[in-house]
Every structure is written in structure tokens, then in C-alpha cells.
Amino acid sequence: xxxxxxxxxxxxxxxxxxxxxxxxxxxxxxxxxxxxxxxxxxxxxxxxxxxxxxxxxxxxxxxxxxxxxxxxxxxxxxxxxxxxxxxxxxxxxxxxxxxxxxxxxxxxxxxxxxxxxxxxxxxxxxxxxxxxxxxxxxxxxxxxxxxxxxxxxxxxxxxxxxxxxxxxxxxxxxxxxxxxxxxxxxxxxxxxxxxxxxxxxxxxxxxxxxxxxxxxxxxxxxxxxx
Numbered sequence: 734x735x736x737x738x739x740x741x742x743x744x745x746x747x748x749x750x751x752x753x754x755x756x757x758x759x760x761x762x763x764x765x766x767x768x769x770x771x772x773x774x775x776x777x778x779x780x781x782x783x784x785x786x787x788x789x790x791x792x793x794x795x796x797x798x799x800x801x802x803x804x805x806x807x808x809x810x811x812x813x814x815x816x817x818x819x820x821x822x823x824x825x826x827x828x829x830x831x832x833x834x835x836x837x838x839x840x841x842x843x844x845x846x847x848x849x850x851x852x853x854x855x856x857x858x859x860x861x862x863x864x865x866x867x868x869x870x871x872x873x874x875x876x877x878x879x880x881x882x883x884x885x886x887x888x889x890x891x892x893x894x895x896x897x898x899x900x901x902x903x904x905x906x907x908x909x910x911x912x913x914x915x916x917x918x919x920x921x922x923x924x925x926x927x928x929x930x931x932x933x934x935x936x937x938x939x940x941x942x943x944x945x946x947x948x949x950x951x952x953x954x955x956x957x958x959x
Contacts, residue, residue, distance in 0.1 A: 746778070761785060767819050768812050775807035784808070784816070795820045796854025824850055839869045841952035844905055844943050847871075852909040852945050860887055860908040864901035865940070872899050887924050889931040896937045904932065906942040915946035917953070925953055 742748050746762040755763070764781035771777035783805050788794045794802075794816065802813035827850060838844050844863065852859050860878040863871060875895050878887050896904055906928060908921075917925075925942040932939040941954040953959055 760791060764816065767815050768808075769815075772807040780805065780807050780812075791820070792850070792854060795824070795850075796856075837868070837870050838863060838865060838905060841941060841943055841950065841955050844907065844941070844952075845945060845950040848907050848943075849945055849950075852907070853947060855909050856911050858908055858911065860906070862892055862895060863905040863907060864896055864899045865903045865905065867902045869903070869940075872901055887928075889928055892928055893931060893935055893937060896935075901937060903938040903940045905940045907945065908942075909945045913947035915944040915949055915951035917942075917944055917951055917958075922958070925958070929959070 743752070746758060746765045749762065750758055750766060758766075761778065761781045764784055765777045768777050768780055771780050775783075784794065784802070787805060788797060788801075797813075797817070799810055799813040799817065802808055802816060803810060838847060848861070848863075852861070857879055858881060859876060862875050862877055864873050864875065866872055873895070877891055892904065892906075895901075906925065910916075921942070921944060925939075928942075929939040941952055941959070943953075944951040
């Protein structure tokens, strides 16, 4: 095994970053920079390789807990936190850019692309509402509930309280299926029906209910359930 300091200078991740810029580096090299150092038995590039091999993709790593990451040889809680903190900054940057640009959420696919990085890897069901103005531009995203969904727990009062506060013209319902299969359950259909009817009474349109699985989604609107 060789240490980073034994590598030619022009092959070391930090030096390559400084010379060629961030986009020239591989995911392995970027993770190595975040980790900073290896251990006596594992150099930092090999540790980065082990992370990518174990979890397969950046999206999968983003869904990990600290304890998941510390199963990697040489990777303790401090290094696990460094990785997850860096990924969280990336997620917030992505989100901030969309919010600053007043993302127009005028199709189920646009909603899916906007929300997938945020909910796709969650291990519990998360129920969100996206509140829109009259031009279908995002005003605010609000997390309403975390846990197994049913109509008794996702209450219309909570959903439409935020709509009134924000003077929203419409709302899109979003939740994830941790199983990865976005097909709606009977409970999902019941929640959708209850909230849609309450929205009609308040003149706040429920545009769609989108369920996000792993790499795919189900739109009630696209599937003619509206």
C-alpha cells in the first residue's frame, strides 16, 4: 500500500483540483478530498473507492446514516459526518438555485425532478406540499408529516393553513414510498380525494399528488385519477 504523499504531485487529488479545477476530478478524488486523510492501513483514495463500491452511487451515499458509512474500513464518525455534510450542502445549493429562479412546476416531471433528490432515499414516508402562485411558480415547500400515511394523520387543516398564509393559488401534494415502488395505495387515494375536495371548497386547487419511488414517480394527474 502507498500513501498519498508517495504519489507524484500531479496525481494527488488536492493538487489536481488546484491545477485543473473541480470538474476535472472523479467522484473518488472529490470524496478523498472531503475525507482529507486515510489511516495507517488504508490510504484516503482507497477509502474513497470503498465508499463508492459499497454504496454504488452518490444518491445512495446521500441516503446513508453515519452508522452506515462507518462500516467502511478506516472510516469513523468524523469522516462520515464530513461526507454527509458536503452532500447536504450540495442538496441545499440545488434547492436554493431552484427557489431563487422561482421554479415553474407546471408538469409532473418538473415536480419529480425538483423533489427527487430530497425524498428519494428517505427511509420513512415524508409528506410535502408545494405551494404555487397563479403562474405555477413555487412560493414555498412545506413538510407536513413524517411517518406512515393515512387520512387521519394528514389533516386538511394543516395543508390549507399554509396555503392561506402564503396566499397560494394552488398546491401540489408530494410523498415518497421508501419501498421504491411509487404505485399508490388505497390510503394514498383516500388522502388525495379528501384534500382535493377540501381545496375545491376553499378555492385552492390541488393540482396533483405525486408519489416518488426509486428512480420513478406516479402522478395522479398523468394517470387520469383527477
